[in-house]
Amino acid sequence: MDLNSDFFTLLGLPRRFRLAASELDARYRDLQARVHPDRFVNAPEAERRVAMQWASQANAAYQTLKNPLARARYLVELAGVDLRAETNTAMPADFLMQQMEWREAVQEARCAGNHHELEHLHHRLRADIAARYEEIAAWLDDAQDLSAASEAVRRQMFLEKLQLEITDALLALEE
Structure with missing residues (x-):
């Protein structure tokens, strides 16, 4: 697992729209417990900076995956589809x-x-x-x-x- 992992991989979840909220919450808490910057207060500066990056990425993953619309957009974009949401307003x-x-x-x-x-x-x-x-x-x-x-x-x-x-x-x- 690295900082460039997609949000599902980062949290150890299947790449699916249907997610159990309790599972998402548990995976997020587990990851936060391992990477929270407070655990690295006495670590060298470089380790503290990496911990901050991990915590930030974990927060971004959680916020994206807990919101159904954000999760759906993320899945579509992960699959390589550009929604062009800001420019493509054509609808039936x-x-x-x-x-x-x-x-x-x-x-x-x-x-x-x-x-x-x-x-x-x-x-x-x-x-x-x-x-x-x-x-x-x-x-x-x-x-x-x-x-x-x-x-x-x-x-x-x-x-x-x-x-x-x-x-x-x-x-x-x-x-």
């Missing part, structure tokens, strides 16, 4: 229409101060996101269809952003 027309309808509903509820409707939209979107993560898992782990997985991940990025907008709208109403 039906998905874009759905996005527009969601955003209009959020805007209307926000303007009307309708907390109940925003909660309802948030709940519906969470269910949609969860179902789409199941699709992503199937594309990545079962079918190993990187093309379908990358499209699903790109869509999920839109939905996660919309979920944040709803959360922001809810918070704004609570203030």
